[in-house]
Amino acid sequence: MRKIIADRISHINYAIRELVPLAKELEAKGEKVIYLNIGDPLKYDFDTPTHVKEALYKATLEKHNYYSRSEGDSELRKAIAFKEKSWHNVDVEPENIIITQGVSEAINFVCAVLLNPGDELLIPEPSYPLYSTYPTLYGGKSIVYKCSEENSWQPDIDDISRKISEKTKAVVLINPNNPTGTVYEEKTIKMILDIASENSLIVISDEIYDGIVFEGNFKSTAYLTKDTPVIVLNGFSKTFLMTGWRLGYLYIKDPTEQYVDELREAVIKMARCRLCAATPIQKAAIAALRGPLDHLKLMVSKLRQRRDYIYKRITEISELSAVKPKSTFYIFPKIETRGDWKNDREFAEKLLLEEKVLIVHGSGFGEAGRNHFRAVFLPPIHVLEEAFNRIQSFLKKHSPK
Ligand SMILES: Cc1ncc(COP(=O)(O)O)c(C=O)c1O
Structure with missing residues (x-):
């Protein structure tokens, strides 16, 4: 038989959804699975704000049903400039903002425009999986x-310096961080910006969780840069509760003004290949950015309570420990005990099979995630309570006596 699938496909791995087929099989047999794997608030008790839904309907009635410009609707780009200024005190020209179909597509675009074969992208570990998929x-x-x-x-910081080579093109920051929930300290971001500038590197800053911060002082990398070109990636999935709408953006902040035109034109070339992001959804996103943010305040307050609950439960379980997340809706506990599992992947599978709780194995976020798992604290507290009762009894059952 002729080999029809290209080799590159074998490198694609998206751990977050890896055990979902098994969970679905269990559900088909009548089991009740608790899903703590996927970072989608809309699967729980959160929903897109009503005024945004109405704006989408209105946009279709007003016949905004055509292909828009590949770089995005100009009113939306202005509204994003307004958001970045009012939320983060960043001045960005609307022309340097490009609308994407989610941050996922923005990651694709930056990798496509920056990386020749053999070029390197420095990424944090543990890391969101797409930052290793697209470079490859x-x-x-x-x-x-x-x-x-x-x-x-x-x-x-020292490790970043050590890892820079002739081939390095850019350094990626994921701040606030998935999967750890960390908010990077201002001094850390500044040091990374300095190292990047000394080595003529670009900094890529994924800020998709910028509005979901409980404590810690989130600062946009684009606000802190003095002389380093920065590409910020952001979107509507999390803070505007629009995961399924697939809308994001990237913007270029280049204080040197050396690279901005080239970068913008290169990204727009990529954007043209997929014509445009959905036009009515872009129109609705304007309403999201210009409208009230009550949904976000409510979300952060619910999530803070859920974070506090899940963190307390973890500290009470001797087989687990975790850094308390300051943002996002993820916690990344360490499994302190060796038990009846070979590794964290097997831990996740056994936990699903025996207790019907689906988490993501830590090594799915890279080697540094070994012996950890990622759980979302999106569900209401009574669901988290049931999930952690099951996790606790699983650990009791399997830990060495
Ligand atoms: C750090 C990070 N970047 C990007 C994405 C992709 O988001 P989008 O829905 O905008 O494609 C996610 C989704 O979970 C994420 O956690």
């Missing part, structure tokens, strides 16, 4: 730098 698809490499759990998962 373009023949590049993601090189991981450490984030130290002892230091609340802050990036290890």
Whole structure:
């Protein structure tokens, strides 16, 4: 038989959804699975704000049903500039903002425009999986730098310096961080910006959780940069509760003004290949950005309570420990005990099979995630309570006596 599938496909791995088919099989047999795997608030008791839904309907009635410009609707780009200024005090020109179909597509675009075969992208570990998938698809490499759990998962600056090579093109920050929930310290971001500038590197800053912060002082990398070109990636999935709408953006902040035109034109070339993001959804996103933010206040307050609950439960379970997340809706506990499982992947599978709780194995976020798992604290407290009762009894049953 002729081999029809390209080799690159074998490198694609998205751990977050890996055990979902097994969970569905269990459900088909009548089991009740608790899903703590996927970072989608809309699967729980959160919903897109009503005024945004209405704006979508109105946009379709008003016949905004055509292809829009590949770089995005100009009113939306202005509204994003307004948001970045009012939320983060960043001045960005609307022309340097490009609308994408989610941050996922923005990650694709930056990898496509920056990486020649063999080029390297420095990424944090543990890391969101797409930051290693896309470089590989373009023949590049993601090189991981450490984030130290002892230091609340802050990036290890020395490790970043050590890992820079002739081939490095850019350093990625994920702040606030998935999967650790860490908010990077201002001094850390500034040091990374300095290192990048000394080595003529671009900094890519994924800020998709910028509005879901409980404590810690989140600062946008674009606000802090003095002389380093920064590409910020952000979107509507999390803070505007629009995961299924698939809308995001990237913007270029280049104080040197050396790269901005080239970068913008390169990204727009990529954007043209997929024509445009959905036009009515872009129109609705304007309403999201210009409208009230009550949904976000409510979300942060619910999530803070859920975070406090889940963290307390983890501290009470001797087989687990975790850094308390300051943002997002993820916690990344360490499994302190060796038990009846070979590794964290097997831990996740056994937990699902025996207790019907689906979490993501830590090594799905890279080697540094070994012996950890990621759980979302999106569900209401009574669901988290049931999930952690099951996790606790699983650990009791399997831990060495
Ligand atoms: C850090 C990070 N970046 C990007 C994404 C992708 O988001 P989007 O829905 O905008 O494609 C996610 C989704 O969970 C994420 O956690």
